[in-house]
Amino acid sequence: MADTPKNSSSKPLSSKPITGAEILIRCLHEENVEFVFGYPGGAVLHIYDAIYHQDKFKHILVRHEQAALHAADAYSRSTGKVGVALVTSGPGATNAITGIATAYMDSIPMVIISGQVPTYAIGEDAFQECDTVGITRPCVKHNFLVKDVKDIAATMKKAFYVAASGRPGPVLVDIPKDITADLCKFEYPESVSLRSYNPVTKGHLGQIKKALKLLAEAKRPMVYSGGGVVLGDASAHLIKLIQSMGIPITSTLMGLGGFPASDEKFLGMLGMHGTYEANMAMQECDVLLAVGARFDDRVIGNTKHFLSNPRTIIHIDIDPSSISKRVKIDVPIVGDVKSVLADMNELIETEKASNQFVQNTNALAAWFKQINAWRSKKCLDFAQSDEFIKPQYVIQKLHEVTKGEAFVTSDVGQHQMWAAQYYKFNDPRRWINSGGLGTMGVGLPYAMGVQFAHPNAQVACVTGEGSIQMNIQELSTCAQYHLPIKVIMLNNRYLGMVRQWQEFFYENRYSESYMDSLPDFVKLAEAYGHVGMQITKPSDVEGALKEAFDMKSRFVFLDFITDQKENVFPMIQNGKGLSEMILASDIGAEDL
Amino acid sequence: MTTNAPRHIISLLMENEAGALSRVAGLFSARGYNIESLTVAATEDPTLSRMTIVTSGSEAVIEQIIKQLNKLIDVVKVLDLNDGKFIERELMLVKVKATGAFREEMKRMCDIFRGRIIDVADGSFTIELTGSGTKLDAFIESLDKAAILETVRTGASGIGRGDRILKV
Numbered sequence: 001m002a003d004t005p006k007n008s009s010s011k012p013l014s015s016k017p018i019t020g021a022e023i024l025i026r027c028l029h030e031e032n033v034e035f036v037f038g039y040p041g042g043a044v045l046h047i048y049d050a051i052y053h054q055d056k057f058k059h060i061l062v063r064h065e066q067a068a069l070h071a072a073d074a075y076s077r078s079t080g081k082v083g084v085a086l087v088t089s090g091p092g093a094t095n096a097i098t099g100i101a102t103a104y105m106d107s108i109p110m111v112i113i114s115g116q117v118p119t120y121a122i123g124e125d126a127f128q129e130c131d132t133v134g135i136t137r138p139c140v141k142h143n144f145l146v147k148d149v150k151d152i153a154a155t156m157k158k159a160f161y162v163a164a165s166g167r168p169g170p171v172l173v174d175i176p177k178d179i180t181a182d183l184c185k186f187e188y189p190e191s192v193s194l195r196s197y198n199p200v201t202k203g204h205l206g207q208i209k210k211a212l213k214l215l216a217e218a219k220r221p222m223v224y225s226g227g228g229v230v231l232g233d234a235s236a237h238l239i240k241l242i243q244s245m246g247i248p249i250t251s252t253l254m255g256l257g258g259f260p261a262s263d264e265k266f267l268g269m270l271g272m273h274g275t276y277e278a279n280m281a282m283q284e285c286d287v288l289l290a291v292g293a294r295f296d297d298r299v300i301g302n303t304k305h306f307l308s309n310p311r312t313i314i315h316i317d318i319d320p321s322s323i324s325k326r327v328k329i330d331v332p333i334v335g336d337v338k339s340v341l342a343d344m345n346e347l348i349e350t351e352k353a354s355n356q357f358v359q360n361t362n363a364l365a366a367w368f369k370q371i372n373a374w375r376s377k378k379c380l381d382f383a384q385s386d387e388f389i390k391p392q393y394v395i396q397k398l399h400e401v402t403k404g405e406a407f408v409t410s411d412v413g414q415h416q417m418w419a420a421q422y423y424k425f426n427d428p429r430r431w432i433n434s435g436g437l438g439t440m441g442v443g444l445p446y447a448m449g450v451q452f453a454h455p456n457a458q459v460a461c462v463t464g465e466g467s468i469q470m471n472i473q474e475l476s477t478c479a480q481y482h483l484p485i486k487v488i489m490l491n492n493r494y495l496g497m498v499r500q501w502q503e504f505f506y507e508n509r510y511s512e513s514y515m516d517s518l519p520d521f522v523k524l525a526e527a528y529g530h531v532g533m534q535i536t537k538p539s540d541v542e543g544a545l546k547e548a549f550d551m552k553s554r555f556v557f558l559d560f561i562t563d564q565k566e567n568v569f570p571m572i573q574n575g576k577g578l579s580e581m582i583l584a585s586d587i588g589a590e591d592l
Numbered sequence: 593m594t595t596n597a598p599r600h601i602i603s604l605l606m607e608n609e610a611g612a613l614s615r616v617a618g619l620f621s622a623r624g625y626n627i628e629s630l631t632v633a634a635t636e637d638p639t640l641s642r643m644t645i646v647t648s649g650s651e652a653v654i655e656q657i658i659k660q661l662n663k664l665i666d667v668v669k670v671l672d673l674n675d676g677k678f679i680e681r682e683l684m685l686v687k688v689k690a691t692g693a694f695r696e697e698m699k700r701m702c703d704i705f706r707g708r709i710i711d712v713a714d715g716s717f718t719i720e721l722t723g724s725g726t727k728l729d730a731f732i733e734s735l736d737k738a739a740i741l742e743t744v745r746t747g748a749s750g751i752g753r754g755d756r757i758l759k760v
Contacts (some may be wrong), residue, residue: 133611138622142665145610163667195760196607196668319657324652 017183020149021046024113025054025182027156030188033084035059035075035452037068041088042128043115046180058454060481063473065092067445069099070471073108073203074442074449077432078407080233082164083110083449089117091126094172095136098439100170101139106254106438107231109168109503111159112140118178119147132174142170149182154189160175161192165197167319168231199318203335208343209312211331212357213286217310219363221247222371223283224270226437227254228292228317228337235259235428237341238291240262244348245359248371254435257425267371268380271299272572273417276379279570279578281371283309290315290329290338294322296436303327305577316340379570379583382423388563389538391415391490394545395422398460398488401545406458407432407450410442414496417568419462441470447485448477458486458549465491465518465559466576476527477553486548492564500567504582525557534559597648599628601673601680601750602657603758607666608634608641615664616643625649625657629747630684640668640760644749668760672680677753682730683720685710686735687742690717694739705731716741724748 024047028036037060040048049060062068065087072083076434083103087096093114097201102111117126125413133145142162144155155173163171203590215221229238229251235258249259249271259266268275282288282300286310293299300306303326314331315323323332333340348357367582382392395418398406408423409432410416416433425431432450447461468489478485489494496511522532531554535544541560548556569584602630606612614630620627637641647657654672661670673680690698695717702709702719705727711718721731725748733742752758 134614137611137615138618194665197665320662321656321663323659325656328652 004153015185017185019046019050019180020152020175020182020184021050021180023152023184023186024156024175025050025150026186027153027188028084029054029056031082031156031160033418034081035060036084037072037449038076038086039088039092039522041115041303043093043106043117043177043468044086044092044180046177047086047113047115047175050240050353053212058102059086060448060477062477064471065095066099066441067448067471067474067477068111069096069110069451070102070439070442070445071203071452072110073099073103074409074432074446075453076103076108076110076449077428077446078450078540079453080231080429081578083108084113085110086113088115088128089132090130092128093130093132097135097139098144099160100136100172102434102437102439102442103170106227106434107168107171109163110170111156112170114172114174115180116145116174116176117372118179121177122176132172137174139170140172140299141167143174145173145174146179147176148570149179149184149292151186152179154185157189157192158194162197164192166197167322168301169212185327200320200334201318201336201338201339203316203333203343205343206329207333208340209347211333211528212344212347214312214331215247215289215315216357218285218287219360220281220286220367221245221364222281222287222347223247223249223289223291223434224252224293225249225255225258225291226252226293229258230428231287231338232292232332233428234292234338234341236343239343240345241348244345245476246364247359248281250274250282252299253420253433255293255422256431257428260426261424262426264454267375269420270578272301273421273568273570275421276377276581276583277371277374278571280498280573281579283578285311286371287312288314289507291341292317295326297326300327300578301572301580302390302577304573305580308577327404365551377444377585378584379581379585382464382566384538386538387562389535389541390562391418391492391560391562391566392407393538394488394490394541394560394562395419395462397545399423401462401542401549402458405443406430406460407454409443409446409461411463411470412438412440413464413467414492414500414566414568415464415467415490417497418490422549423462427563440467443467444471444474444478444485444487447487448474448481448483451483451485452481459484460488462488464489464494464496465493465521466515472524473521474528475525475555475557478531479485479528482557484551484553484557486554488545489557489559490562491518491559492562492566493518496566497568504573505566521557521559525555530555532559534561536561595648597650597653598674599646600646600654601607601678601748602645602647602661603673603750604643604645604661604670605635605665605668605758605760606641606643607619608639609666611664612641612666613643615666616661618643619660620645620647620706623656623660631743631747631749637760642758644747646748651758669758671748671752671758673752676756677757678750680724680748680750681722682728682748683746684724684731685724685744686721686740687716688719688735689715689741691715691738698739701734704733707731716717730747
């Protein structure tokens, strides 16, 4: 380690030497860790023995390492704190990869501790050996291999610091077994400084003024907010800015809840399955303020098409590499979104007298008139049925029954999009899903992580019969810890999103997208000691949801047998532009 | 990425730690950036390594490369040498056939390019040549292909001219 934290500022916490495993545990105590999600194995036995002797944090035993990572990830997403996972060497670490990559793509702060074979066995193809640092390198913010017991404390301090600061992300610490048995005095550094890592948090004031001026002079201003607003806890500042400027706002999948969906200035989610009004406004605006978002392919579609409408783009982001990556930015502002938005609000306040940053009300009124015309398309309307349960209807009812206050986790696929479209999130950190990597199987372990963090909250896992089976073993973990999660499974007997693409682009050749031999999910839930329900009639949807959420202490698995052929609309085909949406009304969804 | 995109020499200082090189190499392969050459060695401060990467790409790509390199936790400083005046040098060792009349011819070519013969054997010379990449290319071009037995190049090292200094 080139930059060891200053010893002068560290406090001696133990006078007599303790084992590396004990030091590791003490580090977690120093970081006020509440939960460690993990799975034991040979290389981490010393660590697990040290866990046995402590009760400051709770260890959660999952059934598969991937779930430990997802649960720790969701704990972080729903609280803003660093999630912690612990896995053994070899297969323990490789099983964790999907979870690490999922967190990395969505910038979730996590510290992952992996066991490693003893230092003297590294490189000898020892039992359960793999090059964990090498394998994880492309999907972590940073990683460390600790080769000396004296480095454990300083490395852990750095790991937590790097994970949570700047653009957050997962940091892995690989610790060989012999290091966890070696003895050393424990000193936890109070501060950490790295000469090679100093994230910029304060935005450039000149750029911020320029941005405000551009927005004030705009005829068709628009704000596009992303996951950065949620991760940066900048929601209150964003709301204040939008209210004082009175301009329309859309959000990415990851940003949902960062601005209240019930506000009339909110146009809904944008992107591939975004609303008509959000996508049209995004395409037609003349000044665009992007806040903690990254113009990814699922959001703006074809960049050429996007750029065919001239507009000035302002981009606030903590990560300079997110700026001008896919789309050239006119006014870049590198900084923490919360700090930059606070500066914007302050400038508007102090410049009130000068009228410098006041919107042109006539232009804004005309802009909203246009937006309302787009809104009148009612792009999220769907044909209700007495015969089949419409998946959208289930989400609408879920929203009603939980009064919009639940934490909603989702898996990946059609159900994810319906949850995003129809559960109107008014608060940040309530919508927990894998946006970047798009990992099927996250839903149930995500719900676990959220429920541990918020034991008294309503937690709903919206899933499909495909996704749920990717981590179905966690029904056992939910039983062990009595987690009162409600699984809302939209069961259409298809890998729905795959089927939808095959229907549109492969002339209905449903190659391997139908799932035969599904289990009896009610019996499966019951086998784990949970409550299972199957709902087949639209008229039973609301009652079943009420009944489930009334069972406050029970895990309830609701198997909704939904309309097999329902599709997600609006939809932008791959490679098409934002304004080239397919709407349900264009196609007559019923005829498909 | 087009191959005729402008060539850039990027210099960086990074923590001299195990794995640091593979973080940089991995970044280039993961994001599909070109690497023409990459050289690295410790500096006078043994905790720091200095790396010179020769790459090519449009302005936007080079901007992303610099940003992505800066994002690596181990990278302390990054400089695109092409942003100002700089000197570029590369070392090449060439083993050439040197028999009969060839022997004198090789000696002459070596002198013209200001190379040095550093090893002499019955049938061959080993020539050491330093210069910019294009100079080394020119030397290779000027030799009879059949006369070249072996070449080894270090890849470019670069340094800013005058007051342009990359230091922590």
